[in-house]
Amino acid sequence: MSEKEPALPKYQLVKDYVLAQIENQEITKDDRIPSESEFSKMLNVSSITVRKALSELVNEGVIYRIRGKGSFVAASQTAIAEKASNLVAFVISGVEMYDSSYMQIMKGIQSFLGKNDCKLIIEFVENNFEEERELILRLLQSGIRGLLIYSSDPVAAKSYLNDVRKKSIPFVMLDRYPPGYPVNVVTCNNHDGAYEAVEYLIRNGHTQIGFAAYDFHLSPEVDRYNGYNNAIADASLPSNRKLLYLEKELDYDALTRQIQEGEITALFCANDKRALEVLEQLTSRGIRIPEQISLMGFDDFESSKFAKVALSTVKQYFDVLGYESAKLLFEISEGNSYGNKKVMLPTSLVIRDTVSPV
Structure with missing residues (x-):
C-alpha cells in the first residue's frame, strides 16, 4: 500500500460543501447557509470546526454574516465557476448515507486535492441510474477538471462514459467498473482478500463454507466470489452449489435449515x-x-466492530482508495499516464468474534 498522506483539516469539508452548493446553484447570492449547529449534525464535525470554516469563507469573500440572522452567500455562482478548472467532481451513486465509508473516501480525495490547489464537488445520487447519467452529462458542461465516479451500475454507465470520452474529460472509476470496457479504475484486491478470508476459515477446520452475495452483478463481488472458489479448489474441497446464495433476497429459511442439519x-x-x-x-x-x-x-x-457479535471481515482502506483515485486522475489530466490503469490496493484480514474453529 502506498504511504498514507495526512488527512486535510476537517474544516475543509465544510468549506468544500458550501462551495459545491454554490457551484451547483443549490444556493445563490444572498441565500442563507446552514447554521453552525446544523453543519455539525450534517457533516459530523464540531462547532469549532464549523466556525473556523465559516470564518475563512468570510475572509475569502464567499459568504457574509449578519448578527442575529446567520451567514449568507456573497459570491455569485459565476465567480465560483471561474475557478472550474480547479474543480474535481466526485459522483457517488447508490450508497447508503449511514455508511461512513463514503466519508473516508471523500477525506482521501480531499487530502490529495488540497495539496494541488483543487476543490472537490460532491454529488450524491440515490440508487437511480437515470439520475446518475443525467448528472454526469450536466457536469460535462461545467468545465470541470475531471470526474471521479462511484457508479451504482457500471455496466449501464458505458452509455455515458462514451460521452465523457468525447469531451476529453479525464475520469477514474472507484471500486467497481464495467467488465470488458477499458477504463481507469482504483479498487481493492477483492480476489486475494476473499481468498485469504476463506483460507482462514479452512485452516480453522471448516470444509462446508457457503458464499452469500449482495449485488452479484458488480465486479467486486464477482472477484470476491472467484477468490472464494479458488480457495475452496486449492484446498481440494468439493464445490457445492447448494451452499451458494447469489440472489439479492437471501433465503434465510433454507440457510437456517442447512445450519441446523450441519450442512x-x-x-x-x-x-x-x-x-x-x-x-x-x-x-x-x-x-x-x-x-x-x-x-x-x-x-x-465502522459499524461491524459494534455488531451484536463483533464481525470478522476483510478490511479495505477507503481513505487510500480516495487518495489514489484523485492521484491517478491528476496523472491522467497532466499527461503523466498512458493507457488504462487498474490499480489494486491491498486488504487486511480482521478477526473478531464471529469465527471459531469447528
Missing part, C-alpha cells in the same frame, strides 16, 4: 452489509454465532 459450518459474505443482515436474521431465528456457524464479511464498515 454448512461457515458463510463468507460478499460485503459487511450482507454479513450484518445475516447476523441479525440468524440470531433472531435462534442460531448461535459462531457456535453453530462462523461468519465472515468484507469491507470492515
Whole structure:
C-alpha cells in the first residue's frame, strides 16, 4: 500500500460543501447557509470546526454574516465557476448515507486535492441510474477538471462514459467498473482478500463454507466470489452449489435449515452489509454465532466492530482508495499516464468474534 498522506483539516469539508452548493446553484447570492449547529449534525464535525470554516469563507469573500440572522452567500455562482478548472467532481451513486465509508473516501480525495490547489464537488445520487447519467452529462458542461465516479451500475454507465470520452474529460472509476470496457479504475484486491478470508476459515477446520452475495452483478463481488472458489479448489474441497446464495433476497429459511442439519459450518459474505443482515436474521431465528456457524464479511464498515457479535471481515482502506483515485486522475489530466490503469490496493484480514474453529 502506498504511504498514507495526512488527512486535510476537517474544516475543509465544510468549506468544500458550501462551495459545491454554490457551484451547483443549490444556493445563490444572498441565500442563507446552514447554521453552525446544523453543519455539525450534517457533516459530523464540531462547532469549532464549523466556525473556523465559516470564518475563512468570510475572509475569502464567499459568504457574509449578519448578527442575529446567520451567514449568507456573497459570491455569485459565476465567480465560483471561474475557478472550474480547479474543480474535481466526485459522483457517488447508490450508497447508503449511514455508511461512513463514503466519508473516508471523500477525506482521501480531499487530502490529495488540497495539496494541488483543487476543490472537490460532491454529488450524491440515490440508487437511480437515470439520475446518475443525467448528472454526469450536466457536469460535462461545467468545465470541470475531471470526474471521479462511484457508479451504482457500471455496466449501464458505458452509455455515458462514451460521452465523457468525447469531451476529453479525464475520469477514474472507484471500486467497481464495467467488465470488458477499458477504463481507469482504483479498487481493492477483492480476489486475494476473499481468498485469504476463506483460507482462514479452512485452516480453522471448516470444509462446508457457503458464499452469500449482495449485488452479484458488480465486479467486486464477482472477484470476491472467484477468490472464494479458488480457495475452496486449492484446498481440494468439493464445490457445492447448494451452499451458494447469489440472489439479492437471501433465503434465510433454507440457510437456517442447512445450519441446523450441519450442512454448512461457515458463510463468507460478499460485503459487511450482507454479513450484518445475516447476523441479525440468524440470531433472531435462534442460531448461535459462531457456535453453530462462523461468519465472515468484507469491507470492515465502522459499524461491524459494534455488531451484536463483533464481525470478522476483510478490511479495505477507503481513505487510500480516495487518495489514489484523485492521484491517478491528476496523472491522467497532466499527461503523466498512458493507457488504462487498474490499480489494486491491498486488504487486511480482521478477526473478531464471529469465527471459531469447528
